[in-house]
Amino acid sequence: MNNKIVKYVITDLLRNRTIVGYTVLLLALSLGIFMMEDNADKSIASLLHVVLFVVPLVSIIFSTIYLYNSAEFIALLVSQPLKRQSIWFSIFLGLGAVMLLSFFIGVGVPTLLYASSPSGLMLIAGGLLLSLIFVSIALWTAVRIRDKSKGIGLAIILWLYFALIFDALLLFLLFQFADYPIENIMIGISMLNPIDITRILILLEIDLSAMMGYTGAIFREFFGTGGGMSLTLIVMLLWIAIPVGLSVRYFKRKDL
Amino acid sequence: MRNRLSFVWRISVGLWVISGAVHAKTIEVGQRQANKSIQAAVALANPGDTLIVHGGIYQEGNINITKGIVLIGKDGPVIDGQHKYEPISIRASDVTVQGFTIKNSGQSSMVDMAGIKIYNSSRVTIQDNILDNNFFGIYSQGSKNCLIKNNRLRAYGKAEQYIGNGIHAWKSDSLTIVGNEIIGHRDGIYLEFVTHTQVEDNLSSNNLRYGLHFMFSHNNAYYSNTFRANGAGVAVMYTKHVRMERNIFEENWGDAAYGLLLKDITDSHIQHNIFVKNTTAIFMEGSNRVQILENRFENNGWAIKIMTSCMDNTLTKNNFVQNTFDIATNGGRIANTFDGNYWDKYEGYDLDKNGIGDVPHHPVSLFSMLVERYPTVMLLFRSFMVTLFDRSEKMFPSLTPEKLKDDKPLMKSVIL
């Protein structure tokens, strides 16, 4: 890690129009939802869609494009007396910090003002983690694929996979094995998708009554305990660490 | 001779009755009194006498009351059943038990032991007592016109089979059960073959099975009770002509947990109740001609699950707010009326400004139908895909019951 690179990446990104636009969009959506809806939990339910779809989409696509556009600059940095892994990790930190800041201003602050309930806090935490996770996945995509359009294509496919296709597969699986006790396996499978983890955690807050039913109770038993919660947090952190870790490893040997 | 004897008999009975009414004795019982034992005092007393029992712990096994006397506890006397006996058995009419702490009744699988048990009597009053850690709390068997008022019942049941019900009535009539607090029993209040009974202002919470449970108990009314966090809420089964009004059903959580379970209920009335945070607020099965009106359903998993075995029920002027699902059903055949409710999920409009939405509201979502069949699908709730499903189903209904709709959805919630 190199503080200076982090600092300059952040300086650069804070003036980026897309980032400013993204922050304003989130802020407008959050304030709009909170002002139109008098029930805080209903607002959280509406904002949940923003957090589950917009945040991962923007995080992964924006980061991927930024990385491709910075390819020459990154090459120049590599020609400087710097460790490769510290360059790459600094870029991750810079990108991550800016995405976190955007989300926090756009969704976090309004949520704290209007709905600082457990469900609101869970929403903020989930959004922050998802931002970092999809920046991390973008790093992995961008480092593995040299061609910009292919890389962006892969980023979109990955987003579609996590936001939509994974759930479709899960639904198919559920129908296929409806007669078997598969709830525990489902907890395991849901860990393979950070968007689903976030969604289930917030479900357990805003749809608690329904989740106390038969299937939900199994989830509640798992996520409701300290152990289950810590495990979930560890899984989310792994979702950040593994893609960025793999990308650093690859970047160390990459030809620029 | 025979005449004379009968005359004397009549005179003496008459005198006895008059002296009883006019010269009712008061007998004091306590450590510092002449009578140290309640049992002895009961033996001394005549019908109509009053026993004042002073503070202290009384371990006298079973106290069997066979005369119409009044027992009043002063300074908190404790009657301890030592986990072996039934502390108080009432086998006479016109008995009052007031102001005692009754604890540690015996426990038996052969007979239903209770803290206070009324056997085939009338006009018994059980009031202002604390019942702690008894197998059954207050038990009325074949009794009439009894008053059970302002008692605090507490038990510490770990499993249903090791604990009895709080207030248990069997084959009784015209009871008044009012202002009691029942915590930690099997069923909070259990009524079987009980008629013309009022259950009012009771709090029944954290009981292992139902907060209120009644079967084959016709013509009863339940007003202003609170049923909170019981194993499975309130169950009413095989009953006609029930009125349930102004009750609060809350936090009855679990797979088989209902705020209110209606099974084979007919010609009944459910009005002005509040259902908050229940997994299923009302579950209806085989119930006909039930009026559900002016209730508030908020933050429940399912507000109402209505099975196709239900007919001619009317739901109107209810508020459905922030429930995960408002209505769920298990089939397409709908023979119930859902008109004129407020649904916060209604997305229609009111161009003529008459307060009633211009397009009907379909309260059953495709996803809720899926969840009925595959409960595990709940895991995918609020995912993008499921939202897409529901949206497209709203536009082109194919699987959700077309006829289950509110033709006059209200634009604003009903003020209750």
Next chain:
Amino acid sequence: MIKIEQLYKRFGKLQVLEAINLSLDGGQCIALIGPNGSGKTTLIKSVLGMVVPSAGSIYFQGKDIGREWAYRNDIGYMPQIGEYPENMTIGQVLDMMKDIRRVPENQLDTELYEKFALGQIRNKRMRTLSGGTRQKVSACLAFMFNPKVLILDEPTAGLDPLSTEILKEKILREREKNKLIIITSHILSDLDDLVSQIIYMQDGKVIFHKSLIDLKTETATDKLSKAIAAIMSNKQAVPTVISHE
């Protein structure tokens, strides 16, 4: 100063560098010449650590550069295309590089900064700059930290004639300071008065490495461009590797 031994690089099926052996000394200005795709840029990038060789070693002042990074303190690099974070100003880019290099302010070489008059446009965002101005920024950065080695990839491409002259003069002055300067360029006329040695590459191989004077005598020409043209026209006649050591 830089020694390259049996260097190989392969991109997939394509052999980009093959058995490169070179020894480059201080005080020389070396032109790296060859047709497109001959491996010039890959060779430069290998020296800079931007490309990881498939086999072979590169020594910088006697030390193997594999997995090293500190040696790059002694190299100034001017890339072919200078791309910088588009929302940063020229001043911020310069400051960032100063931050990275940690060279004290009084030891900085700001000659190009002044001659290119970058101070006047210090606050312009990088995305608003023309290609030529970016080249100036790149050149300025390459020389700023007084490195022992300068690697300039097509330094004059996109520069106006005046700036080209400024840069050429600067290169000459640095050569006087006993520095090693490596230049790749297609514009051979620019190199004539600058370079002392020529490395000619083709198909990933070094065809020859000799001094400019030797080259001119051999081909009996007085211009580098003519000399190269002469060699390319009778390439078969030239031995594959002529080492100049």
